[in-house]
Amino acid sequence: MTKETELKRAHKDFxxxxxxxxxxxxxxxxxxALLEFADGYSVCDFCQYSLxxxxxxxxxxxxxxxxxxxxxxxIATITYGARDAKFMIMNSITEPGDSIIVDGNxxxxxIVAAERARLNVIEVPNSGPPDFKIxxxxxxxxxxxxxxxxxxxxxxDGNYGNLPDAKRLGEIAKENDIPxxxxxxxxxxxxxxxxxxxxxxxxxxxxxxxxxxxGPSGVLGMAKKWEDIILxxxxxxxxxxxxxxxxxxxxxxxxxxxxxxxxxKERVHHWDEQVQKAQWLSGELEKLGFQQMGEKPxxxxxxxxxxxxxxxxxxHTRERxxxxxxxxxxxxxxxxxxxxxxxxxxxxxxxxRDELAFVIDSLKNIINKYG
Amino acid sequence: MTKETELKRAHKDFxxxxxxxxxxxxxxxxxxALLEFADGYSVCDFCQYSLxxxxxxxxxxxxxxxxxxxxxxxIATITYGARDAKFMIMNSITEPGDSIIVDGNxxxxxIVAAERARLNVIEVPNSGPPDFKIxxxxxxxxxxxxxxxxxxxxxxDGNYGNLPDAKRLGEIAKENDIPxxxxxxxxxxxxxxxxxxxxxxxxxxxxxxxxxxxGPSGVLGMAKKWEDIILxxxxxxxxxxxxxxxxxxxxxxxxxxxxxxxxxKERVHHWDEQVQKAQWLSGELEKLGFQQMGEKPxxxxxxxxxxxxxxxxxxHTRERxxxxxxxxxxxxxxxxxxxxxxxxxxxxxxxxRDELAFVIDSLKNIINKYG
Numbered sequence: 001m002t003k004e005t006e007l008k009r010a011h012k013d014f015x016x017x018x019x020x021x022x023x024x025x026x027x028x029x030x031x032x033a034l035l036e037f038a039d040g041y042s043v044c045d046f047c048q049y050s051l052x053x054x055x056x057x058x059x060x061x062x063x064x065x066x067x068x069x070x071x072x073x074x075i076a077t078i079t080y081g082a083r084d085a086k087f088m089i090m091n092s093i094t095e096p097g098d099s100i101i102v103d104g105n106x107x108x109x110x111i112v113a114a115e116r117a118r119l120n121v122i123e124v125p126n127s128g129p130p131d132f133k134i135x136x137x138x139x140x141x142x143x144x145x146x147x148x149x150x151x152x153x154x155x156x157d158g159n160y161g162n163l164p165d166a167k168r169l170g171e172i173a174k175e176n177d178i179p180x181x182x183x184x185x186x187x188x189x190x191x192x193x194x195x196x197x198x199x200x201x202x203x204x205x206x207x208x209x210x211x212x213x214x215g216p217s218g219v220l221g222m223a224k225k226w227e228d229i230i231l232x233x234x235x236x237x238x239x240x241x242x243x244x245x246x247x248x249x250x251x252x253x254x255x256x257x258x259x260x261x262x263x264x265k266e267r268v269h270h271w272d273e274q275v276q277k278a279q280w281l282s283g284e285l286e287k288l289g290f291q292q293m294g295e296k297p298x299x300x301x302x303x304x305x306x307x308x309x310x311x312x313x314x315x316h317t318r319e320r321x322x323x324x325x326x327x328x329x330x331x332x333x334x335x336x337x338x339x340x341x342x343x344x345x346x347x348x349x350x351x352x353r354d355e356l357a358f359v360i361d362s363l364k365n366i367i368n369k370y371g
Numbered sequence: 372m373t374k375e376t377e378l379k380r381a382h383k384d385f386x387x388x389x390x391x392x393x394x395x396x397x398x399x400x401x402x403x404a405l406l407e408f409a410d411g412y413s414v415c416d417f418c419q420y421s422l423x424x425x426x427x428x429x430x431x432x433x434x435x436x437x438x439x440x441x442x443x444x445x446i447a448t449i450t451y452g453a454r455d456a457k458f459m460i461m462n463s464i465t466e467p468g469d470s471i472i473v474d475g476n477x478x479x480x481x482i483v484a485a486e487r488a489r490l491n492v493i494e495v496p497n498s499g500p501p502d503f504k505i506x507x508x509x510x511x512x513x514x515x516x517x518x519x520x521x522x523x524x525x526x527x528d529g530n531y532g533n534l535p536d537a538k539r540l541g542e543i544a545k546e547n548d549i550p551x552x553x554x555x556x557x558x559x560x561x562x563x564x565x566x567x568x569x570x571x572x573x574x575x576x577x578x579x580x581x582x583x584x585x586g587p588s589g590v591l592g593m594a595k596k597w598e599d600i601i602l603x604x605x606x607x608x609x610x611x612x613x614x615x616x617x618x619x620x621x622x623x624x625x626x627x628x629x630x631x632x633x634x635x636k637e638r639v640h641h642w643d644e645q646v647q648k649a650q651w652l653s654g655e656l657e658k659l660g661f662q663q664m665g666e667k668p669x670x671x672x673x674x675x676x677x678x679x680x681x682x683x684x685x686x687h688t689r690e691r692x693x694x695x696x697x698x699x700x701x702x703x704x705x706x707x708x709x710x711x712x713x714x715x716x717x718x719x720x721x722x723x724r725d726e727l728a729f730v731i732d733s734l735k736n737i738i739n740k741y742g
Contacts, residue, residue: 024411
């Protein structure tokens with residue numbers, strides 16, 4: 001039986017640098033909405049058989065007006081998450097046995113969604129270490145040599161935080177008349193991104209990853225021409241979209257997504273400050289003997305570091321790799337994978353410069369302490 | 372732009388008799404868990420690449436031990452909701468073009484899930500008014516005359532609250548060697564229900580409908596022989612289940628499902644009191660000239676009433692059907708569909724006898740006031 005103490009998080013007030021979490025920390029407005037719509041099905045108080053028509057809370061306006069404008073697309077809907085949006089698209093525009101071309105830096109859930117839709121996956125390899133870049137021109141021969149039904153680009157990827165040339169891939173997609181899915185799980189809600197400007201057919205975002213929302217939640221934008229395919233209605237229930245199983249995101253996740261939206265809309269305009277913060281941290285950590293992998297100068301808060309000085313310490317410490325986790329925990333720094341020292345992923349999105357300075361100093365002190 | 376005032380619920384402390392909502396009202400423990408795990412991806416603090424292996428919070432124990440025991444099945448998993456569980460099963464055990472036999476009282480989402488899986492649906496009709504009963508013996512000739520790949524029973528249905536003979540259908544399923552899906556969205560978490568005892572292959576439950584959980588959330592139980600099919604792993608990612616898209620329910624919904632579970636486990640043992648409460652209300656409302664449709668004596672808190680005395684009033688009132696909604700709202704009674712008077716659905720699950728006595732008195736007074 002679950003004890004109440006097991007449902008506590010010890011590190012809630014820590015400095016959070018965990019890549020999965022920094023974009024999903026709730027706003028105060030979202031915390032209030034969470035309690036207000038806590039009970040199951042509470043957003044459905046005034047439902048008239050379609051989530052799209054609920055005006056209290058203003059779900060209709062959010063889906064019909066606010067979201068398409070924010071995503072730079074014609075039509076938008078809500079989903080349980082980016083992965084669910086990817087599956088919805090695949091399940092709607094392909095048949096089992098079809099093929100999809102994806103970048104080599106794709107999230108694992110892209111592969112799993114394709115498996116669920118019974119698709120063959122063809123990968124466009126990255127450039128390998130240390131940059132792991134995706135050259136979108138490499139999609140061209142693959143498109144020409146395979147009968148693929150869609151292409152997908154991860155923008156940025158969750159490992160290195162690389163931002164490939166999505167706009168050029170949009171041109172390539174149009175030249176080759178192939179549907180283009182942009183996975184913006186780590187961009188939508190963090191930086192300005194417009195589906196139309198990048199020339200994509202679909203844009204996918206994550207509420208819990210990048211839109212200050214409780215999970216599970218996501219968004220999906222599309223060009224008008226896809227509306228009748230992705231959002232096709234039930235033959236028997238003309239108000240119910242088949243891919244949404246009638247209604248999709250109900251409850252707290254929906255409420256927090258809406259409540260945080262004004263803040264999220266505003267914060268993307270401060271993206272240049274986020275990039276400067278990331279680049280500054282990267283430079284400081286390289287002074288400690290770490291190597292930032294991925295694009296340099298870096299253009300995203302997600303970063304991957306090889307950290308051999310920490311790895312060397314782990315070889316001579318009783319706790320092996322866990323010394324680092326414990327030392328950081330003692331300093332109220334949260335987010336590095338326990339046990340790992342040879343390399344780590346980090347996100348600078350939620351922490352202030354002062355907090356990041358403390359992270360840098362802490363790493364320096366830890367190296368000195370054990371060195 | 373969403374205004375903060377638009378994210379408020381005016382009737383939070385009302386007597387709640389709304390069928391969608393009475394089983395999903397959070398426990399105090401769940402409200403605390405909600406705040407604790409508010410931030411997106413916060414249940415993933417200690418994730419090692421699989422939701423199934425998270426021990427802090429104790430998701431692993433919940434999925435592996437607590438849930439199968441509660442559902443009376445071998446293997447369980449969590450989902451976004453009952454509809455998503457139904458689609459997972461259909462997408463795993465059928466091929467596009469296959470057929471499924473369902474009861475005529477099935478929820479609309481059963482149809483939509485089948486459409487998403489591209490299945491033909493064959494319905495076993497109910498007995499019509501006033502009982503709308505499902506006679507499970509009627510599955511037999513349909514099974515014999517059609518090459519169907521699964522049967523589904525709604526237990527109980529969401530309209531009339533009828534509880535068909537699931538156990539007999541379990542025997543029929545075994546005799547005909549056809550997989551049997553039990554949709555327990557309105558039973559799992561309300562009354563004692565055991566998949567094994569009823570002889571089903573699958574049992575589906577809803578967190579936000581019947582397990583005192585925030586939405587979207589659900590559970591899925593199955594016999595051991597289905598594990599490798601429903602929970603098949605990705606070829607590339609051996610820790611990731613394809614039908615769960617790697618991980619399914621993260622965040623607040625997962626946290627509330629676990630936090631409410633001790634209470635939910637306990638409350639099903641008081642089901643006889645719930646049934647008595649429902650039967651008593653049914654009798655009292657029939658004294659007002661209403662007619663309870665569906666099984667009598669009734670065995671579930673969900674009920675459907677034809678209420679001609681209220682409908683007669685609506686014909687002669689300026690507000691038409693909305694007078695009833697307003698009168699009940701003035702009395703802090705929540706849950707009848709605004710505008711409807713000819714018939715209504717009601718659930719007695721969340722309200723006490725005293726509260727229901729007040730509901731009965733209120734309806735009596737409203738009839739007298741306008742009569």
